[in-house]
Amino acid sequence: MTEGFDTRETWPFECLRCLHVWEENFVVRHLTDVHGNEVDLWLSAGVTVPPPWSGTCCPHCGAYHVTSFPRGYLARHPELVPAPDPEPEPVLAAATPEPGRVSAPRTHLPGRLLIALGVPLALFVGYELYANAVALAHHH
Template sequence: MTDGFETREAWPFECLRCLYVWEEDFVVRHLTDVHGNDVEIWLSSGVAVQPPWSGTCCPHCGAYRVTSFPSGYLARHPELVPDPAPEPAPVFAPAAGRPGRVSAARTNLPGRLLVALGVPLAMFVGYELYANTVAVAHHH
């Protein structure tokens, strides 16, 4: 990679599920490789991340149905000024000798989705195995 330059960009987002509005700051490193191709490296808090249009997740509800606005959009629309970042819910240590419980509000979406898809699938497979076992037993 050859020398390049950095820009700072603030990207406003809105969750299409819970309508939460927030803004994230990025540093974009613009570089040119040895073959003359332009390369962008996106950084958030000094860590390389995917570009903001690629798989952004709502920090409020965890949904991936997120839209972005053009840079500077929130400055031109003060009625949409983002709320402060949501505070994480407190995590309590379980009492001695008792397993901890996670409230339904703290369960993330992928976990609920896996349960919603996994339980019916497990029941279907179990039924099919039972039905095939009974059918084989009746033929012998």
């Protein structure tokens, strides 16, 4: 490559699954080789990435069903940009709760989930044991 220059572009996106809206900053390296062929390299944080219209993934839910807005759209429509997530309040460990204060209950894996996973597993293992026992009885 013989000639080249960089431009900076900000692309606004919206996930069509979870409706998350965000912007990504890119550096576009425009290069021309000795034969006059032009190539654009897209960089994000210094790493070569596919162009924004090709396979963008939602950072919120991981879906690939994403659309982009025209450049500068979110700057003209700030109401579309979600507020940042609030910082979680620090939890202070205390041996005994303050008087008049109820401590938060511990969260456990729901019993229904354990049943939904355990019953089919138990049935499968039971069936395999039964099938093996019948197969052994027929061979003897």
